[in-house]
Amino acid sequence: xxxxxxxxxxxxxxxxxxxxxxxxxxxxxxxxxxxxxxxxxxxxxxxxxxxxxxxxxxxxxxxxxxxxxxxxxxxxxxxxxxxxxxxxxxxxxxxxxxxxxxxxxxxxxxxxxxxxxxxxxxxxxxxxxxxxxxxxxxxxxxxxxxxxxxxxxxxxxxxxxxxxxxxxxxxxxxxxxxxxxxxxxxxxxxxxxxxxxxxxxxxxxxxxxxxxxxxxxxxxx
Amino acid sequence: xxxxxxxxxxxxxxxxxxxxxxxxxxxxxxxxxxxxxxxxxxxxxxxxxxxxxxxxxxxxxxxxxxxxxxxxxxxxxxxxxxxxxxxxxxxxxxxxxxxxxxxxxxxxxxxxxxxxxxxxxxxxxxxxxxxxxxxxxxxxxxxxxxxxxxxxxxxxxxxxxxxxxxxxxxxxxxxxxxxxxxxxxxxxxxxxxxxxxxxxxxxxxxxxxxxxxxxxxxxxx
Numbered sequence: 350x351x352x353x354x355x356x357x358x359x360x361x362x363x364x365x366x367x368x369x370x371x372x373x374x375x376x377x378x379x380x381x382x383x384x385x386x387x388x389x390x391x392x393x394x395x396x397x398x399x400x401x402x403x404x405x406x407x408x409x410x411x412x413x414x415x416x417x418x419x420x421x422x423x424x425x426x427x428x429x430x431x432x433x434x435x436x437x438x439x440x441x442x443x444x445x446x447x448x449x450x451x452x453x454x455x456x457x458x459x460x461x462x463x464x465x466x467x468x469x470x471x472x473x474x475x476x477x478x479x480x481x482x483x484x485x486x487x488x489x490x491x492x493x494x495x496x497x498x499x500x501x502x503x504x505x506x507x508x509x510x511x512x513x514x515x516x517x518x519x520x521x522x523x524x525x526x527x528x529x530x531x532x533x534x535x536x537x538x539x540x541x542x543x544x545x546x547x548x549x550x551x552x553x554x555x556x557x558x559x560x561x562x563x564x565x566x567x568x569x570x
Numbered sequence: 571x572x573x574x575x576x577x578x579x580x581x582x583x584x585x586x587x588x589x590x591x592x593x594x595x596x597x598x599x600x601x602x603x604x605x606x607x608x609x610x611x612x613x614x615x616x617x618x619x620x621x622x623x624x625x626x627x628x629x630x631x632x633x634x635x636x637x638x639x640x641x642x643x644x645x646x647x648x649x650x651x652x653x654x655x656x657x658x659x660x661x662x663x664x665x666x667x668x669x670x671x672x673x674x675x676x677x678x679x680x681x682x683x684x685x686x687x688x689x690x691x692x693x694x695x696x697x698x699x700x701x702x703x704x705x706x707x708x709x710x711x712x713x714x715x716x717x718x719x720x721x722x723x724x725x726x727x728x729x730x731x732x733x734x735x736x737x738x739x740x741x742x743x744x745x746x747x748x749x750x751x752x753x754x755x756x757x758x759x760x761x762x763x764x765x766x767x768x769x770x771x772x773x774x775x776x777x778x779x780x781x782x783x784x785x786x787x788x789x790x791x
Contacts (some may be wrong), residue, residue: 352617387608388692388721389713416693416723418714439723441662441693471609472637472662472691475734491712491735492610494643500609500690502637502660514712514743522738522770 363477366445369562370480371450373464380568381463383479385503386487388469391513392422394548395487396464400428401515402551403558407565410460412451414443414468421466431455442474443467449480461565471496475503482568483508490514490525497533509542509560516547578629584698587666591673592700595684601789602684604700606724607708609690612734614642615769616708617685621649624779628786631681633672635664635689642687652676663695664688670701682786692717696724703789704729707755711735711746718754725755727762730763730781 374381380486384392400409410431413422424433433451435443455463464498465481475484488496491514497504504510511539512530517523531543542560546553595602605613605744621630631652634643643655654672656664669686674685688695696705707728709717712735725731732738733751738744752764763781767774 387610387690387713388717389608389710415720418716418720420720441691468693469608470662470691470693472689473694489610489712491710491738492608492697496609499636499639517712517738517743520741520743521736522741522743569573 353395360526363445366449367478367480369483370445370448371451374480374482376385377457378569379457379460379463380565381465381479381481382483382485382508383467383474384485384487385467385471385507386428386469386473386489387471387492390469390487390489390492391548392466392469392487393424395511395513395546396466397424397428398548398551398554399558399561400425400430402554403561406558406562408459408461410455410457410463412443412448412455412463412465414447414466416440416468431460437468439470441470441472442477443479444477461569462561471500471503475506483564485509485511487511487513488530490517490527493531494524494526494533497530497537501537504541505537507538507541509544509557510534511557512543512545513548515545515552516550584666587670588701591666591669592703594673595701595703599790600678600681600684601786602702603704603706603729604686604687604688604695604702605706605708605712606688606692606695606728607690608690608692608713611690611708611710611713612769613687613690613708614645615675616732616734616767617687618649619769619772619775620647620782621646621651621742624782625715627779627783628678629682631676631678631684633664633669633676635668635687636755637661637689640732652681660693662689662693663698664700665698666700682790683782688756692721692724696715696727704785706730708731708734709751711738711748712744713772715745715747715751715754718751718758722758723760726758728759728762730765730778731755732778733766734763734769736766736773737771 419434425432484507544557640655646653705728765778
């Protein structure tokens with residue numbers, strides 16, 4: 350019982366900050382998307398390609414969450430997008446107070462869209478609201494088409510699902526039934542947008558960009 | 571402060587069970603290995619192939635941890651190995667009390683080796699002792715060679731590292747520097763055994779089998 354009370358208290362503080370963050374973002378009319386996946390699904394590669402290819406249409410900033418290192422922030426920095434690195438020092442997810450601090454350090458008025466790249470983990474980050482406008486789940490086809498069924502929370506809570514590394518389909522190296530993964534994810538979340546993409550080759554990225562541009566325009570209204 | 575005390579209490583209970591489990595396994599002279607990786611690194615495929623190909627040399631039982639579903643247990647069951655499914659209902663790791671219960675339900679005297687397939691998560695399971703003799707980390711080459719640097723805990727704590735899906739190397743679909751991943755992991759853990767394998771094609775599995783057979787023989791002494 351004690352454990353539950355403490356968890357409530359911790360979640361309570363997180364949610365207070367999450368609420369402040371969403372109020373801040375709404376007043377500023379900025380879109381903020383919280384990207385969640387396992388390690389190695391391709392979050393950073395998706396972000397660097399998206400930033401580079403949308404450069405003339407959307408001004409993007411990034412909040413990078415990692416347990417250790419600034420390897421990912423360095424990759425984002427190479428695109429010249431503003432980036433704030435958060436090292437969680439062992440924690441398996443970002444928290445709303447960390448995002449609050451990072452938002453203060455981004456040049457928010459010069460941005461249209463802030464991506465949060467959460468710590469690589471398909472489970473824990475889905476339980477912590479950060480004040481974002483929506484979550485983006487990423488699943489690589491190298492991980493297997495049973496993942497929406499096995500890890501339902503993040504698929505149920507996301508606005509969009511990026512099925513990455515589709516250049517591997519038909520290579521003979523992976524078995525991944527795109528329709529099964531889509532159907533399982535949509536069973537959990539009827540309004541989920543699903544984009545099969547390859548951030549490596551660029552395949553399918555145009556639809557994802559259109560969705561981002563529209564979402565930014567909706568937020569700026 | 572309160573939070574830290576509660577965590578200590580929870581860990582305390584987990585460690586009491588972990589201690590009982592290791593005492594039980596030591597008395598029975600059974601080897602128990604706790605397999606940890608991200609979702610989709612290939613844990614279940616490694617286990618099914620290992621069970622089938624070692625059938626005449628090692629009697630293997632499996633404790634399957636999943637947040638939801640018994641998809642993995644069904645795959646193990648097809649090998650005819652004894653398997654116990656644990657559904658954590660949202661929790662991101664297995665705990666020692668769950669293993670204690672599962673060990674009671676396995677035909678332990680008819681087994682040489684018990685594999686625990688932990689919940690797919692590269693972060694949280696590494697913090698919870700289950701009473702195992704050792705941890706086995708699995709990293710697929712589709713996940714990127716920067717993972718030992720970015721998620722050090724599991725690589726620091728494991729007895730062996732399986733670098734899976736090496737059939738993808740040289741396919742043109744992934745960039746993964748095997749030597750970098752090995753060097754980073756060994757920097758964290760000098761005695762780490764590293765096995766580059768493909769559970770799909772069977773490449774490299776023989777060395778992993780030899781290591782298992784030797785480890786079982788050492789435990790049975």
